[in-house]
Amino acid sequence: MSYGVSVSDVNGNTIFNSSHPIEMASYYFTCQGNTAFPSLPDWITGKDSRYAVSSFSRTNMAGNVGYTSNFELAFPYDQSKSMPTDSVMTVAGVEYTVRNRRITGAVMVGNSFIFDFTNATEYYLFDKDVTALRSVAASRAIVQYEAPNYGYTIYARPMSASYSGYFGWAHVGADLRNPLMIYDSTGSTTNTFEVIVASSAKAWGAIAYTRSEKFLGGMSNYAITCQTGQTERHTPSGPLVSMTTFDSRTRIAKMVLAKGWGGGTDYSNSSFSLGSLNATSTKRWVRLDSTKAVKLGANLTRYSAKYQWNSNNSISIAWNSNGGGQFSLQDSYVTDLPFAVAEFGVGA
């Protein structure tokens, strides 16, 4: 790099620099294994750095006009004032964010497959209950936003030092219609798992600095921070801004063991070694994402990888059909996937 800050470790490998974002902790919580995984706050994905594209007003329809949810509010169809996902309607200081839209009442002209929307109705699904807004037809202030949707990585570990078993992503009750959970081979629903959500430093920087949860280093008022030049945008229409590549107010994901692996044989149980761990009291965390992937075995059994956790210093991969992983056509093994044991420093 020709400018900026770069910090290397004793072997000359880069710990962080001001040109490339590293992976940093942005949220911590606990949950129970074998129960539905909690919803993550949407600010994790960087929505705080949304960009206002345009603003306008629309008048909602009064009365009950065929709602299917308390979160729906109807408007006469108006293509010129469409409200895409992440648009915000503000009423008395409360923000209602658009999540989805459906349209009824469009009429096909003859057999032309051309539709007339003159008397159609748009039902916008918001993130909050809007039943209190339905009694009157009122002009509503709308702002159309673009919002970033940065990805994130889940790191987890059992809270109990005496835990022994294997765990990874699966559906509750191995039923594909149910939400995801951390599958725990012990079968218990009371084992607590600690979870750290880690983001690219670029995404971490897109989270508002009023979100105290993102400061996993414990302080929010002073720091060393590394920033790029104003060379990238959080959203397609947004301004060129400086991006974060490192910030000492949170913890960085340090890989202790990391390997790419394409899964085991799809008809038999096996194990896979990530390498040896030295003994330490610093908490180890496993990178959970790749345990979602499955291989379909005989009789539609779904083989997936889980982390075999014997202790903080003994972690490997167990390959079997227990729990079932996540059934998704997009999450089948098509190439090696990353499996890793990480540390987030002392005190994490």
Place this chain on the structure above:
Amino acid sequence: MAYGFQCFDSLGNLIADSSAQTNVLMKIDEVSISLAPTSAGGSPYIYNLTGVSSALDLRDNYIIGRVSGGGGIVFGGSGNFYIQYHSAGKISFTNNSQCTTLFGAYRQCTVSDTVTNTYHVYSIGKPIT
């Protein structure tokens, strides 16, 4: 420590220490690649991955994760590209997908089966310039 950089949290716990080996995940690129299946004449895409030195190095010290793309196993192809070490500082992406009809029967791939995938390229504990 006699030199370097240490970072502590508000309780004085050590978070980062440049005097010890510290492997971090660092995103070094985001790349979108369009490739026709090789059976339809598509050539591998050679990508410059500075620092990669062997197939083992690629496997152990880099993560190349697909974040969006076309295809999908429903229609007979994984949609993903085959990624392998090419030579010092270079890796290759190849579209080895097979093509099927909607009903699962294999058919000859054509250039219209070209797939675009977007990858995030991460390095694990390597010198990054």
